[in-house]
Amino acid sequence: MGFRIQYKENNLKFRYPFTISKGTKTHQPSLMVELDFAGIRGYGEAPAINYYHIPVETMIADLEQKKPFVEKFSFTHPDRYWHYLHHLYPLNPFLVAALDIAAWDVYGKLKKQPLYQLWETDIQKAPPTDYTIGIDTIEKMVEKMEEKPWPVYKIKLGTKEDIDIMRALKKHSSAKFRVDANAGWTLDEALEILPVLKELDVELVEQPLAKDNWEGMKVLYEKSPLPLIADESCVGEGDVRRCKGHFHGINIKLTKCSGITPALRMIKEARQLDLKVMLGSMCESTVGTAAIVHLAPQADYLDADGPLLLEEDVAEGLQYDFGKVTPTEVPGLGVRLR
Numbered sequence: 001m002g003f004r005i006q007y008k009e010n011n012l013k014f015r016y017p018f019t020i021s022k023g024t025k026t027h028q029p030s031l032m033v034e035l036d037f038a039g040i041r042g043y044g045e046a047p048a049i050n051y052y053h054i055p056v057e058t059m060i061a062d063l064e065q066k067k068p069f070v071e072k073f074s075f076t077h078p079d080r081y082w083h084y085l086h087h088l089y090p091l092n093p094f095l096v097a098a099l100d101i102a103a104w105d106v107y108g109k110l111k112k113q114p115l116y117q118l119w120e121t122d123i124q125k126a127p128p129t130d131y132t133i134g135i136d137t138i139e140k141m142v143e144k145m146e147e148k149p150w151p152v153y154k155i156k157l158g159t160k161e162d163i164d165i166m167r168a169l170k171k172h173s174s175a176k177f178r179v180d181a182n183a184g185w186t187l188d189e190a191l192e193i194l195p196v197l198k199e200l201d202v203e204l205v206e207q208p209l210a211k212d213n214w215e216g217m218k219v220l221y222e223k224s225p226l227p228l229i230a231d232e233s234c235v236g237e238g239d240v241r242r243c244k245g246h247f248h249g250i251n252i253k254l255t256k257c258s259g260i261t262p263a264l265r266m267i268k269e270a271r272q273l274d275l276k277v278m279l280g281s282m283c284e285s286t287v288g289t290a291a292i293v294h295l296a297p298q299a300d301y302l303d304a305d306g307p308l309l310l311e312e313d314v315a316e317g318l319q320y321d322f323g324k325v326t327p328t329e330v331p332g333l334g335v336r337l338r
Contacts, residue, residue: 014310021184042105104332138168170200177203221245277301286318
């Protein structure tokens with residue numbers, strides 16, 4: 001038996017304009033999909049991220065082009081469905097991710113279990129999620145922090161004022177800080193700033209250098225006083241092994257790696273290579289974020305604050321409480337569309 005598919009384009013407004021070293025956006029476009037399997041409905045989501053060059057229009061066009069094939073697949077397990085989709089859409093991991101997440105939602109509902117229980121994990125053992133502070137004036141960044149008291153902040157950097165920003169923020173909070181440079185530094189800049197961040201008790205740094213600067217990362221890895229986590233350098237399964245000896249850990253994002261199914265394999269491989277695991281957000285709504293949260297007990301670090309950054313959401317099913325984020329006990333993802 002196959003699926004019936006429906007989909008919808010969303011354009012979710014941020015609470016504040018969201019700025020990283022690559023640019024600013026006020027809205028997050030995303031594709032929401034619904035898979036109907038004999039009346040059991042599963043939901044998935046993939047946000048569109050400019051620097052990966054897969055807009056929602058491309059996801060919809062690709063889905064429409066091969067929709068009969070997507071629908072007619074005889075569904076038994078998300079693993080098999082993912083492999084089928086991966087061959088159907090080798091150049092569109094974002095679309096595959098949305099469909100894969102929806103398939104896992106259906107599967108959890110068929111098995112009458114929340115996903116984290118299906119994987120035999122304890123949601124109480126999930127790490128706290130950070131709350132992201134985008135690049136802004138120092139005053140505005142301090143204001144955002146004070147408006148949202150939180151135990152862990154992720155600070156976006158990649159400006160000429162990075163050290164000043166961090167020193168100023170540190171004066172206003174005793175919370176744990178993480179830094180995400182989004183590939184915004186040169187090797188020399190990183191070598192200069194990392195010891196200062198260590199002094200300021202920063203926990204880790206994400207993607208300090210350009211995604212393909214492997215030589216620079218080897219030098220930085222050997223000299224860094226802080227753990228370095230690969231983001232743009234670790235897109236999919238084929239990148240995990242390469243990160244060994246260049247980074248101390250990897251940030252897995254469901255949209256860029258093409259879903260829950262490959263993410264589970266990436267977590268396993270990272271563990272075998274003694275790499276730390278972060279699960280990352282791409283500013284998804286509650287639908288896409290719930291998928292990240294169910295995987296969270298398997299991670300060391302969690303960045304699942306998408307719904308907190310948005311002014312509008314399309315679903316409910318996650319509870320945030322000062323860093324702790326928990327899904328409902330409902331089978332599958334546990335989300336309900338508004």
